Amino acid sequence: MTPEDMDLLAALGRARAGLKVETDKHYVVESRLAPLARREGYPSIETLLAALRAKREERLIWAVVEALTVNETAFFRDRDTFAFLRDVAMPELSRRRKDGSVRIWSAACSTGQEIYSLAIAAEEARGLEPGVRFEFFASDLSERCLEKAQSGLYTQFEVQRGLPIRLLIKHFENQDETWAISPRIRQTVRWRRINLTSDLTGMGVFDLVMLRNVLPGLDPSVRAKVVESMAARLTEDGLLVLGETESLAGVTEALRPLPGRPGLFARDPAFRAAAA
Amino acid sequence: MKTCLVVDDSRVIRKVARRALEDIGFEIAEAADGMEALAWCRAAMPDAVLLDWNMPVMNGLEFLQRLRQEPGGDAPVVVFCTVENRVDNIRLALDTGADEYIMKPFDGEIIAAKFAEAGLL
Numbered sequence: 001m002t003p004e005d006m007d008l009l010a011a012l013g014r015a016r017a018g019l020k021v022e023t024d025k026h027y028v029v030e031s032r033l034a035p036l037a038r039r040e041g042y043p044s045i046e047t048l049l050a051a052l053r054a055k056r057e058e059r060l061i062w063a064v065v066e067a068l069t070v071n072e073t074a075f076f077r078d079r080d081t082f083a084f085l086r087d088v089a090m091p092e093l094s095r096r097r098k099d100g101s102v103r104i105w106s107a108a109c110s111t112g113q114e115i116y117s118l119a120i121a122a123e124e125a126r127g128l129e130p131g132v133r134f135e136f137f138a139s140d141l142s143e144r145c146l147e148k149a150q151s152g153l154y155t156q157f158e159v160q161r162g163l164p165i166r167l168l169i170k171h172f173e174n175q176d177e178t179w180a181i182s183p184r185i186r187q188t189v190r191w192r193r194i195n196l197t198s199d200l201t202g203m204g205v206f207d208l209v210m211l212r213n214v215l216p217g218l219d220p221s222v223r224a225k226v227v228e229s230m231a232a233r234l235t236e237d238g239l240l241v242l243g244e245t246e247s248l249a250g251v252t253e254a255l256r257p258l259p260g261r262p263g264l265f266a267r268d269p270a271f272r273a274a275a276a
Numbered sequence: 277m278k279t280c281l282v283v284d285d286s287r288v289i290r291k292v293a294r295r296a297l298e299d300i301g302f303e304i305a306e307a308a309d310g311m312e313a314l315a316w317c318r319a320a321m322p323d324a325v326l327l328d329w330n331m332p333v334m335n336g337l338e339f340l341q342r343l344r345q346e347p348g349g350d351a352p353v354v355v356f357c358t359v360e361n362r363v364d365n366i367r368l369a370l371d372t373g374a375d376e377y378i379m380k381p382f383d384g385e386i387i388a389a390k391f392a393e394a395g396l397l
Binding site for chain 2 (some may be wrong): 074079085157160162164165168169176177
């Protein structure tokens with residue numbers, strides 16, 4: 001690929017989805033676009049990009065932008081975080097929402113492992129208020145990821161990355177080497193294609209929003225906007241969950257880290273004290 | 277350094293597993309069947325056992341039953357590593373005393389994830 005190709009991709013990614021595309025990392029971009037070129041019937045990435053320039057076809061532009069996103073995920077990634085959500089945050093939120101519902105959103109759900117991990121964690125949590133309903137929402141920019149996520153079907157490799165064996169045999173069924181999440185859990189999740197840089201006010205509010213490992217892939221100019229947009233979608237005592245190594249220092253003052261809980265952020269000081 | 281006994285009748289699998297486990301800090305011993313593994317455990321109980329199911333002389337399930345009856349045999353964390361992926365068999369392995377379960381084929385990432393899940397890392 002030429003420097004002009006990389007500049008085109010960086011501009012498209014930034015303009016359409018706020019993505020940060022590093023123009024010196026040809027190999028990363030090539031590894032993401034090569035499967036798309038094959039699927040679309042182009043003999044090379046260069047011919048794909050030539051078609052992109054010539055046609056300016058929206059469908060192809062979005063397919064390229066989606067291909068530039070990072071979709072790396074696993075079940076129960078950041079085990080300590082999920083243990084905290086299951087043992088502390090979910091019971092606490094259920095006590096606060098007596099007779100209501102706890103709304104949970106995986107905002108960049110990729111292929112679904114994250115939202116299903118949250119749904120399984122809620123199933124496994126103890127001490128939940130019996131009258132409280134847990135509602136799960138999942139969104140992603142990528143239609144392909146959402147399709148796979150909604151299918152609830154995973155390879156044997158995928159289910160062995162992060163999913164303890166007891167949870168696997170309790171919540172999945174297998175046919176040969178394909179594992180399907182139980183229909184009961186799959187049906188608790190509502191799905192939607194969402195661009196996180198767009199207006200999210202129609203989403204309603206959530207008690208727990210997960211946005212793990214998304215911010216590093218965003219252009220610095222849109223990070224604060226996306227985080228503040230997420231913060232605005234949180235209930236007063238809600239939690240934002242990032243990756244355990246992620247920080248909001250210098251990004252926003254809207255949320256504060258939970259002491260001793262890497263990657264967890266809240267706006268309510270009382271929740272922070274309860275979690276400590 | 278923690279020790280792991282790798283029990284598999286395939287020399288290739290033992291070699292792959294050894295490399296993956298050494299990468300996460302284990303000292304490795306190897307056995308080609310359950311009987312040989314039992315002799316290893318009687319001599320020096322390992323911290324962990326990575327255990328195949330189908331092997332000649334003594335299979336993994338029988339080894340596990342006998343291991344758990346040995347003095348100190350309840351201590352090692354046992355992770356099955358087998359082509360057996362039927363839920364009934366997985367349940368049987370857990371009921372017999374396995375702590376975690378890997379379905380072949382596997383890679384180093386899966387071994388590390390499962391050993392972490394079993395509290396070994």
